[in-house]
Structure formats: structure tokens, C-alpha cells
Amino acid sequence: MDVIALVGPSGTGKSHRALQVAREHAADAIIDDGILIKDGHIIAGESAKTEKSKIMAVRRAIFVLPGHAEEVREAIQRIQPHRILVIGTSENMVHKIAKTLRLPSIQLIVRIEDIASRSEIEAAQFHRLKEGKHIIPVPTIELKPHFSGYLVNPLQSLFKQSQVKRRKLGEKSIVRPVFSYYGKLIIDDKVILSIVEKIIKSRGFVKTLKNVAVKHLLHGEEERGLTISCEVVLSYGNHIPTLIRQTQGYIREAIEFTTGMLVQAVDISVKALYIEEPRKRFF
Numbered sequence: 633m634d635v636i637a638l639v640g641p642s643g644t645g646k647s648h649r650a651l652q653v654a655r656e657h658a659a660d661a662i663i664d665d666g667i668l669i670k671d672g673h674i675i676a677g678e679s680a681k682t683e684k685s686k687i688m689a690v691r692r693a694i695f696v697l698p699g700h701a702e703e704v705r706e707a708i709q710r711i712q713p714h715r716i717l718v719i720g721t722s723e724n725m726v727h728k729i730a731k732t733l734r735l736p737s738i739q740l741i742v743r744i745e746d747i748a749s750r751s752e753i754e755a756a757q758f759h760r761l762k763e764g765k766h767i768i769p770v771p772t773i774e775l776k777p778h779f780s781g782y783l784v785n786p787l788q789s790l791f792k793q794s795q796v797k798r799r800k801l802g803e804k805s806i807v808r809p810v811f812s813y814y815g816k817l818i819i820d821d822k823v824i825l826s827i828v829e830k831i832i833k834s835r836g837f838v839k840t841l842k843n844v845a846v847k848h849l850l851h852g853e854e855e856r857g858l859t860i861s862c863e864v865v866l867s868y869g870n871h872i873p874t875l876i877r878q879t880q881g882y883i884r885e886a887i888e889f890t891t892g893m894l895v896q897a898v899d900i901s902v903k904a905l906y907i908e909e910p911r912k913r914f915f
Contacts (some may be wrong), residue, residue, distance in 0.1 A: 636739060636740040637730075638653050654717045661708075661717070663719065667679050669769060676708075681768060687891060722856050724894055827890060832862065844861070858893055862900055863901045863903045879898075
């Protein structure tokens with residue numbers, strides 16, 4: 633099984649061009665916004681467009697909600713696609729999805745700016761931001777048993793073979809998710825810091841916590857995730873590598889589940905060990 637990816641910022645027309653990219657690269661399955669698509673049918677998963685909040689939509693898209701990844705993994709094993717196209721807003725996101733679904737390493741990444749003109753991208757962003765329109769690369773009738781949002785209309789996609797002959801590539805659907813009406817969502821770094829502090833302070837072996845910091849990894853205007861760092865003093869008598877690895881995992885899972893943001897690294901520096909004085913015994 634091969635894996636390729638299509639990446640670009642939110643609202644730039646990735647789902648609109650998904651069928652064309654899949655055809656050109658012989659991909660017989662697509663993973664887009666939480667669903668597994670094959671031959672115009674939703675095989676498994678649930679669309680992020682069905683969620684009622686932006687945070688939940690992001691969680692759904694990166695398969696961190698309970699049972700979601702397991703369902704899609706089982707379906708992939710069942711249908712055995714030759715090549716899967718994974719769609720995401722960044723390289724970090726598609727690699728994260730591939731890892732979560734236990735797919736092979738991504739062999740090729742196609743960027744939206746390489747297949748769409750600036751004017752086409754701007755038009756897609758206008759429809760997303762001003763009209764709240766999202767595209768799902770399956771027929772409208774296929775969405776009815778799966779989708780709880782508001783269907784707008786089907787959209788026909790045509791693939792140009794020559795100047796005189798066109799062949800139908802596939803049908804897409806336009807939807808307006810509930811969360812598209814809510815405006816812009818900004819998660820302050822203080823939220824991330826609060827999550828880290830809550831996780832660390834709940835660990836009984838941590839005596840003190842200092843210098844918690846959040847760093848945003850940027851590539852141009854595209855955010856590719858977060859790195860978290862902090863310093864701790866631990867109680868003496870515990871196996872430090874095991875406890876730190878567990879804590880790093882808890883922090884990563886809590887931040888990604890709560891905010892939908894991707895965590896690239898959690899760096900915990902152990903600055904000292906705290907040794908309790910033995911209690912005096914009186915006879």
C-alpha cells in the first residue's frame with residue numbers, strides 16, 4: 633500500500649481537487665476530514681463537517697476521538713487499497729494522520745499551490761470564509777445517512793481530457809457545517825500552559841514546576857504545530873526515564889484532544905531531585 637498527500641491551508645480548495653489528484657496519481661482511496669472514501673462511497677469514519685464546534689472538527693479530522701481511528705484502520709485492512717491520498721492542512725498534519733492510522737510513510741506530498749492558481753485559491757477562500765461553504769468529495773446522496781449539517785447542493789467535477797472531450801471524474805457535495813457560522817477561533821497560549829500545569833502537578837513525583845513555555849512552529853504563515861518545554865524537580869527514588877516518557881505522552885494527548893492543535897515535541901528538563909529527610913523516631 634502506498635500513501636500520498638495533498639496539503640494546503642484551510643479553505644484553499646483541497647477537497648475540491650481531491651478527485652483529480654487521486655486520479656492523476658492512481659490513488660483508489662481518499663482520507664479527507666475524518667472519513668475514508670473509495671469509489672465515491674464513505675467506507676468508514678465520520679466527517680469533521682458533522683461536528684458543531686471547530687475544536688471538535690479538528691479532533692475528528694486528526695482521528696483523536698475515541699474509536700474513530702480504530703474504525704478507519706479496520707476498514708483499510710478490509711478493503712486493501714492500492715494507494716491512499718491523505719488530505720491535510722500541513723505536512724505535519726498528514727504525517728500525524730498517517731501515523732495514527734498506522735499507514736506506511738508518505739511517499740509524495742502535493743501542495744495546493746502547485747496545482748491551483750492564486751486566483752483559484754483566493755476564490756476557494758472567499759467561498760469558505762464569506763459563505764461558509766465546504767466541499768466533500770462524494771455524491772450528495774452518499775452523505776445523507778452520514779451528515780447532520782445542511783446540504784447546499786451537489787457539485788459536478790469534470791476532468792479535461794482534451795479541448796473537445798471531457799470525461800466525468802466524480803461528483804462532489806457542498807455543505808455548510810454548523811461551526812462555519814461561528815467566526816474565528818483563537819486559542820491563547822495560556823490555555824496550553826494551564827493544561828501542562830494541570831497534568832504535571834497531578835503527577836505525585838513532581839515537587840516543583842518552572843518555566844513552562846509554548847513555541848509555535850511556523851513555515852511562512854503556516855503553523856506546523858507546537859513544542860512544549862518546562863523544568864521540574866522530582867522526588868528521589870523513581871525511574872526518571874519511564875516517568876518522563878509517560879508524562880510527555882499525557883501532555884501531548886491532553887493538548888491535542890482538548891484544543892485540536894498538533895504537538896511536535898514535549899521537552900521536560902529535570903533540574904534536581906528532592907530527597908526527603910527521614911522522619912525522626914522517638915523511643
